[in-house]
Every structure is written in C-alpha cells, then in structure tokens.
Amino acid sequence: MNARRLRAFGLELWLPVVLVAVWWFASAGSTSPYFPSLQSILAQFASDWLSPSATRNLLPSLELLASGYAIAVIVGGAVGVLLGTVRALEEATRPLLEILRAIPGVAVLPLFIVLLGIELPMKIALIAFGCVWPVLLNTIDGVRGIEPLLLDVAKSYKIGAARRLTSIILPGASPQIFAGARTALAIAIIIMVVAETVGGTGGIGYFLLTAERNFAITSMWGAIVALGLLGYILNILFRLLEGGVLRWHRLLQSRLEAQL
Amino acid sequence: MIAAQAGVLFLGVLIWWAVSTQVPADGVPSPVETSGALVALAATGPFWLAVWETVQTFLIGILICIIVGVPVGLAIGRSRLATQSTRLSFDFLRTIPPIAILPLVLLLYGPTPTMVLVMVVLGAIWPIVIQSVYAANQTEPQLDDMARAFQISGWRRITTIFIPGVLPFVLTGLRVGTTICLLLTITGELLGGAPGIGSSIITAQESLNNPQMYAYVVVAALLGLIVNVGFWAAQRRVLHWHPSFRGEGQK
Numbered sequence: 001m002n003a004r005r006l007r008a009f010g011l012e013l014w015l016p017v018v019l020v021a022v023w024w025f026a027s028a029g030s031t032s033p034y035f036p037s038l039q040s041i042l043a044q045f046a047s048d049w050l051s052p053s054a055t056r057n058l059l060p061s062l063e064l065l066a067s068g069y070a071i072a073v074i075v076g077g078a079v080g081v082l083l084g085t086v087r088a089l090e091e092a093t094r095p096l097l098e099i100l101r102a103i104p105g106v107a108v109l110p111l112f113i114v115l116l117g118i119e120l121p122m123k124i125a126l127i128a129f130g131c132v133w134p135v136l137l138n139t140i141d142g143v144r145g146i147e148p149l150l151l152d153v154a155k156s157y158k159i160g161a162a163r164r165l166t167s168i169i170l171p172g173a174s175p176q177i178f179a180g181a182r183t184a185l186a187i188a189i190i191i192m193v194v195a196e197t198v199g200g201t202g203g204i205g206y207f208l209l210t211a212e213r214n215f216a217i218t219s220m221w222g223a224i225v226a227l228g229l230l231g232y233i234l235n236i237l238f239r240l241l242e243g244g245v246l247r248w249h250r251l252l253q254s255r256l257e258a259q260l
Numbered sequence: 261m262i263a264a265q266a267g268v269l270f271l272g273v274l275i276w277w278a279v280s281t282q283v284p285a286d287g288v289p290s291p292v293e294t295s296g297a298l299v300a301l302a303a304t305g306p307f308w309l310a311v312w313e314t315v316q317t318f319l320i321g322i323l324i325c326i327i328v329g330v331p332v333g334l335a336i337g338r339s340r341l342a343t344q345s346t347r348l349s350f351d352f353l354r355t356i357p358p359i360a361i362l363p364l365v366l367l368l369y370g371p372t373p374t375m376v377l378v379m380v381v382l383g384a385i386w387p388i389v390i391q392s393v394y395a396a397n398q399t400e401p402q403l404d405d406m407a408r409a410f411q412i413s414g415w416r417r418i419t420t421i422f423i424p425g426v427l428p429f430v431l432t433g434l435r436v437g438t439t440i441c442l443l444l445t446i447t448g449e450l451l452g453g454a455p456g457i458g459s460s461i462i463t464a465q466e467s468l469n470n471p472q473m474y475a476y477v478v479v480a481a482l483l484g485l486i487v488n489v490g491f492w493a494a495q496r497r498v499l500h501w502h503p504s505f506r507g508e509g510q511k
Contacts, residue, residue, distance in 0.1 A: 011344040019349065034367055092264035096272050102484030104446040107458065107477050110465040114287045183436065187443070189357040194447060205359075209451075212363030220363050228356040235355045 036218045045222035048207075061192060061203040061230075064120070068127025069188045073181055076132040080139025080177070081169060090140060101137065105130025105187060106194045113198065123195035130191040131184035135177065142176025143169055175249055178242045185238055189231055204230065289471040297471035298478060307460075311479065314456040317373050318445045318487075321380035325437055329385045330430055333392020343393055350390055358383025358444055359451075366452050373455070376448035384441040391433025395426035428502055431495055442487055446480055457483070 020038075027037045048054060083090040109126060116122035146169060154164050196205030204227055211220040243250075273291050280290040289297070301307040336342040358379055369375035399422065407417045449458025457480050464473035 008344065011341070012348045015345050015349050016352065034364070088264070091261055092268050095265050096268050098488065099269075099481055099485060102488055103477065103481040104443045104484060106443065106447045106450055107461060107480040109450070110461055110473055111288075111477060113465075114470065115283065186355075186357070186440075190359045190443065190447065193357065193359045193362075194451060197451060208360065208363055212366060217367070224360045224364065227360040228352075231355040231357050231360075232352055235351075 033215075033217060036221060040218050041221040041225065044218040045225050048219060048222045049226045057202050057204055057207045060201060061196065061205070064123055064127065064195065064203065065188055065192050068124045068192070069131060069184065071124065071128040072131035072184055072188070073135050075128070076135030076180070076184075077139050077177060080136045081143055081165070081173070083136075084140045084143025084173070085169070087144075097133075097136070101133040105191050109194060109198070118199040120201075123192075123198070126195050127188050127191045131188045134183040134187070135180040138176045138180025138183075139173055142173030145176065146172040171248070175246060178246060182238060182242075185234060186231075189227075189234070193227070287470070289474050293471045294474040294478065297469075298475040301472065301475055310455060310457050310460045310476075311483075313373060313454075314445055314449065314458070314483065317376050317380065317448075317454075317456065318442055321377055321384065321445065322438055322441045324377075324381050325385045325388050325441065326434070328381075329388035329433075329437075330392050333389040333430075333433075334396045334426060336389075337393040337396025343397060346393075350386065350393070354386035354390060358440070359447065362448065362452060371453035371455075371459075375452055376445055376454045376456070379448050380441055380444045383444045384437045387436040387440065388430070388433040391429050391436075392426070395429030395433075398429060399425045424501075428499060431499065435491060435495075438487060438491055442484060 024038045027035060028039070030037045049058070083093065105126070108129060112122050112126050112129075116125055150168050150172070151164070154168055159167075192203075193205035193208065196203035197209050204223060208220060208223040208227065211217075211223055276288075277290050277292075280288040280293075336346055361382060362379055365375045365378045369378065403421050403425065404417075407413075407421055412420070445456070446458040448454055449456035450462055451458075453459050453462075457476055461473055461476045461480070464470075464476060
C-alpha cells in the first residue's frame with residue numbers, strides 16, 4: 001500500500017519538478033530584460049514577500065478580498081434561497097438577473113468610482129458585485145434541485161420554516177452553493193487586482209502594476225509568483241473547507257455507489 | 261409571467277432613474293440620457309470598431325482554447341499515467357489568477373489585441389483542458405467493450421460512443437471558459453489599454469462623458485447576455501438527448 005502511495009506521489013510530482021528545473025536552468029544566465037533568471041526572481045520574491053514588511057501589501061489585499069467575497073457569498077446565498085423557494089419570484093426576476101449577471105465585473109469599475117469614490121468601500125462593493133452571480137444562480141439551482149418529497153414530509157410534520165432552512169434546504173443545496181463559491185473565488189482575485197490599481201493604497205495588484213510601470217521586472221515577476229501562490233493557497237483552503245462541510249455528502253454518495 | 265418579468269425589468273430601470281436624480285453633478289446619467297448616448301454612438305464608426313475589436317479578440321481567444329484545450333485534455337484523459345502526471349501542474353496553473361501576467365504581456369506586446377489574446381488564452385484554457393481530461397476519464401469501459409463485441413469500429417465508434425460520452429463534460433468546461441474569456445477580454449482592454457469596449461469605457465470616463473461611459477457598460481452587458489443565451493441555446497441543441505435537457509418538455 002505504502003509503495004503504491006509513493007508511486008502515485010512520484011507520478012504527480014515529477015512533471016512540476018521537471019518544469020521548474022527547466023525554467024531554472026534555461027533562465028540561469030539570462031540577459032533578456034523581460035525574462036530574468038529564476039534564481040533572481042525567487043531572491044526578489046523572498047525579499048518582497050517573505051519579509052515582515054510584506055504585510056504592508058499582503059494584508060490590505062487579503063482584507064479586501066475577504067470582505068468582498070464574504071458579502072457576495074452571504075448575499076448570494078440568502079437571495080438564492082429566497083428565489084429558489086419562491087418560484088414565481090424567481091421567474092419574474094430572471095431576465096433582470098440575467099442582464100445584471102452578464103455585465104463583466106470590471107466594466108462597472110468607473111461607474112462604481114462615480115457612485116462610491118476610490119476608497120475601500122468601492123473596492124469591496126466591486127468584488128461583491130462581480131462574485132455574487134455565480135453564488136446566487138448556483139444556490140437557486142441547488143434549492144430547486146432538493147427532493148420535493150423531503151419538503152412535503154417536513155410540511156406534514158409541521159416543521160417550522162427555520163428548521164426547514166437549516167436541516168433541509170441549506171444542506172441539500174450546499175454542494176451547488178460550494179460550486180458557485182468556487183467560481184466566485186477565481187473571479188474575486190481578478191477583480192481584486194483591478195480594484196487595487198485605483199487609488200494606490202497598497203496591495204498585491206498595486207505592487208504588481210507599479211513594478212511594471214517602473215520597469216522593475218524582477219519585482220514584477222516576484223509579484224506574479226506571489227499572486228500565483230496566493231491563488232493556489234486560497235484554493236487549497238477552499239477545498240479543505242468544502243471537504244469538511246460536505247463530508248456527509250461524499251459519504252452518502254460512496255454508500256449509494258456501494259449499493260449499486 | 262411575461263408581464264411580471266417586464267414589470268421587474270421596468271422597476272429596475274425606474275430604480276436606476278431614481279438614483280440618477282439623487283446623485284448630484286451628473287454623476288449618474290438617467291436611463292434616457294444613456295440610451296440617447298447609445299443611439300448617438302451607434303451611428304459612429306469608432307463605436308462599431310471598438311465592438312468588433314472586443315468580439316474578435318473574444319472569438320479568436322475562445323477558438324484557440326477549444327482547438328488546443330479539448331484535444332490535449334481528451335488525449336491526456338485517455339491515459340491514466342498522463343492524467344496523474346499532469347494533475348498537480350494543471351491544478352497549480354489553473355489557480356494562478358490570469359491577471360497576474362497582464363504586466364508581463366503588456367511589456368512584451370504593448371497595448372494591442374495580441375496582448376489581450378495571450379492573456380485570455382492562458383487564463384481561459386485551464387477549465388476547458390481540465391474538464392476534457394475529466395470527460396475522457398469518465399467514458400464507460402462497458403460501452404467500449406460492447407462496441408468491440410459488436411465489431412463497431414473506427415469512425416462510428418468515435419461519433420456514436422466517444423463524442424456523446426465526453427460532450428456534457430467538455431461543455432461544462434466551455435461554459436466556465438467562455439465567461440472567463442469575456443471577462444478577461446474586457447479587463448485586458450480596460451487595464452491594458454488595447455482597443456475595444458474596455459478601453460472605450462475608460463476613454464469616455466476620462467473625457468467626463470458619463471452618458472457615453474454608461475452606454476459602453478450597457479453594450480458590455482448586452483455582449484455578455486448574447487454570449488450566455490447563445491451558449492445556452494447551442495448546449496440545448498447539442499445535448500437535446502441528455503437527461504438534464506430531456507426533462508424540460510414534460511414540465
């Protein structure tokens with residue numbers, strides 16, 4: 001068993017290792033201004049992002065991302081449950097939702113600047129606006145996909161609305177809600193970078209574009225690495241959370257498959 | 261129901277109009293001003309040029325993603341060894357925010373459609389590749405065995421078993437890919453300054469022409485709407501036999 005694990009581990013790992021090694025050696029003596037050696041990129045990355053001063057750019061970004069994303073998930077989830085349960089409301093609002101959803105999140109940036117200024121509230125609102133749609137639409141689908149029999153049983157046992165929500169609707173829709181939240185996470189990071197180019201109060205996006213404008217190419221590459229790692233780490237955290245919350249779902253599915 | 265839907269849309273416009281009267285100093289143009297600006301724009305050449313630039317970049321981008329991403333994904337998915345070897349790399353590449361490479365492509369190509377295209381392809385191809393790998397993994401070996409037993413071979417096996425089997429999964433990846441593709445096209449134009457709807461929004465903003473800026477945002481939304489509806493219609497047509505669509509007529 002252990003040898004098999006090791007083999008699978010090696011199989012997954014060899015390509016990334018080879019790719020990084022190729023990058024390392026191919027760029028080693030690089031004199032190209034746009035493609036500095038990986039060694040210097042990593043050194044720059046360490047001094048820009050692994051030192052105590054890095055928090056100056058990292059913390060504002062994380063704060064912004066977390067606030068905007070949290071609002072999107074909460075609002076999207078709440079409105080999604082409402083529209084998912086009240087069918088007439090969902091059908092009536094569908095065209096309006098489809099139009100709002102179709103607006104590319106970054107296109108409303110100038111519009112939000114006019115309405116809310118260039119400070120933090122505008123940036124949070126921009127992220128929330130861009131991310132709310134996948135959560136909202138997936139939640140509607142998830143709620144609508146709940147076995148109607150369950151709701152009928154709950155009704156005939158006179159189970160109250162609050163308990164129906166927490167023990168039937170939310171758990172039933174949670175796999176779909178998570179799917180929407182995962183798409184929203186990727187969009188949130190894109191919009192975060194765009195939002196940070198406005199106003200200049202720090203943040204990874206601000207650092208990235210300032211480095212580009214000042215032709216600080218190695219710093220720019222370091223920021224690209226930082227942003228890539230941030231995306232990867234956030235995805236792993238997301239997967240851990242999802243795995244924890246949806247444990248029952250996976251167990252149920254494997255049990256169903258075992259019965260077949 | 262259509263009356264209710266129209267009512268809600270009308271209510272939305274009404275709220276917009278109410279907001280526009282509350283915000284001082286022409287901050288938000290009213291729906292009437294915006295549609296006036298849109299009609300005026302529609303009579304000009306630069307407007308259609310900007311729309312065409314955006315549509316073109318988007319279409320070429322998604323086409324490259326499909327032509328490269330689907331075959332590569334399917335080929336990798338056919339082999340367990342290749343699937344395992346590439347899993348971690350794809351997983352990492354997928355999570356890199358595509359916007360991270362915007363400064364790099366901007367330095368390499370300047371504010372051109374090529375710059376946007378490179379970023380769009382590098383950003384939108386991963387969901388398509390990953391879903392294609394997944395699709396090829398999911399093909400049922402029983403169907404292959406059956407085809408072999410009935411001596412169905414070559415072309416017919418591909419068109420009747422392989423393609424219908426992978427299509428639902430590939431289309432899921434394509435839907436995510438198309439959304440990201442359009443978002444990145446507009447983003448690249450807006451931040452990078454390549455010609456198109458995105459940079460027209462900024463130009464209108466910088467010349468303090470708010471009605472025009474809103475008109476371009478409306479155009480971006482219409483474009484998104486057309487893409488979504490078009491995709492949905494195409495998916496319905498291609499997957500009419502699939503359980504997720506088959507049930508629709510019986511409601």
